[in-house]
Amino acid sequence: MSSGLKSPTRKNLMLFSGRGFPALTSQIAAELGITCTPASQYDFPNGEVYVRYEESVRGCDAFVVQSMTTPINKWFVESLVMVDALKRGSAKRITVVVPYYPYSRQDKKQRGREPISARLVADLYKTAGADRILTVDLHTSQVMGFFDGPVDHLFAMPLLAAHMHKTYADRELTVVAPDSGRVRLAERWTDRLGGCPLAFIHKTRDPVRPGKVSAHRVVGDVADRTCIIIDDEIQTGGTVVAAADVLFDAGAADVIVAATHGVLADPAVESLKNSRIREVVLTDTLPISPEQMLDKLTVLSIAPLVATAIREIFEDGSVTSLFDGAAG
Numbered sequence: 451m452s453s454g455l456k457s458p459t460r461k462n463l464m465l466f467s468g469r470g471f472p473a474l475t476s477q478i479a480a481e482l483g484i485t486c487t488p489a490s491q492y493d494f495p496n497g498e499v500y501v502r503y504e505e506s507v508r509g510c511d512a513f514v515v516q517s518m519t520t521p522i523n524k525w526f527v528e529s530l531v532m533v534d535a536l537k538r539g540s541a542k543r544i545t546v547v548v549p550y551y552p553y554s555r556q557d558k559k560q561r562g563r564e565p566i567s568a569r570l571v572a573d574l575y576k577t578a579g580a581d582r583i584l585t586v587d588l589h590t591s592q593v594m595g596f597f598d599g600p601v602d603h604l605f606a607m608p609l610l611a612a613h614m615h616k617t618y619a620d621r622e623l624t625v626v627a628p629d630s631g632r633v634r635l636a637e638r639w640t641d642r643l644g645g646c647p648l649a650f651i652h653k654t655r656d657p658v659r660p661g662k663v664s665a666h667r668v669v670g671d672v673a674d675r676t677c678i679i680i681d682d683e684i685q686t687g688g689t690v691v692a693a694a695d696v697l698f699d700a701g702a703a704d705v706i707v708a709a710t711h712g713v714l715a716d717p718a719v720e721s722l723k724n725s726r727i728r729e730v731v732l733t734d735t736l737p738i739s740p741e742q743m744l745d746k747l748t749v750l751s752i753a754p755l756v757a758t759a760i761r762e763i764f765e766d767g768s769v770t771s772l773f774d775g776a777a778g
């Protein structure tokens with residue numbers, strides 16, 4: 451007599467796309483050699499979102515891809531609803547793929563009576579039924595600890611650094627952290643670029659005016675060098691544009707910017723355009739519209755990295771191994 455039932459089914463990877471940036475999901479699907487599961491997704495007249503999958507999801511290894519672009523709250527809720535529909539449709543495992551983790555800058559209380567919104571996001575995904583999260587370059591890696599489950603944290607630095615290496619190999623480079631929070635990342639960049647020098651900007655934010663940077667000072671040797679400012683995201687552009695001005699004032703020969711997430715909220719495009727920054731290199735964790743596509747902007751595809759990580763998760767492989775010592 452048999453000791454148990456043997457299932458004839460094998461794991462089945464299924465990809466589900468939010469409406470935030472479907473082109474990115476399609477690229478990820480193409481990298482994986484699959485297609486996205488068809489779904490009916492629309493808004494009710496009062497703004498509520500509706501989702502229904504057109505195929506059975508029972509027993510699948512589900513990956514819900516959502517890009518947290520504007521309107522971010524809508525796309526966040528849509529991703530929650532997508533997870534809920536998968537849970538109620540008996541998906542076996544649900545991974546939320548958010549290349550840009552929403553609310554990640556709100557990861558601590560700066561002052562009394564503030565929320566910790568990044569934690570709330572993690573709790574809501576857990577409550578909806580997510581088993582894991584896959585994301586790229588969190589604002590701070592501690593956010594991983596907010597989610598009660600595995601978080602696969604990918605790094606765009608090898609991709610961005612490869613572009614810098616290829617384009618500026620003949621220059622005297624200095625990697626610049628635009629604030630103290632990015633110094634650790636800048637150290638990894640300098641290792642990647644063959645041990646070039648590091649500088650950082652001392653940045654002070656105005657605590658009562660959101661997005662307002664109030665003071666800057668450069669620490670490190672930047673005179674006559676090509677400075678690469680590295681950052682996790684460009685939101686209004688205030689940080690990198692102000693950093694570039696400080697670097698030029700300190701004698702920098704040229705300034706390049708590399709950042710993972712192009713949030714590009716107003717007035718970022720105008721500020722970058724009018725700045726003396728030579729090139730801004732981003733990934734497409736968030737969509738960049740044709741109007742935002744400045745001549746000095748280079749956008750690298752994040753899809754191959756995300757697709758590789760999805761494959762590793764599906765096949766119970768190793769995501770850490772993708773980074774060959776670049777993580778941390």
Ligand code: R5P
Nearest residue numbers: 682683684685686687688689
């Ligand atoms: C701040 O700590 C972050 O790392 C970025 O520097 C910041 O979010 C960029 O925002 P903005 O472009 O509005 O200055």
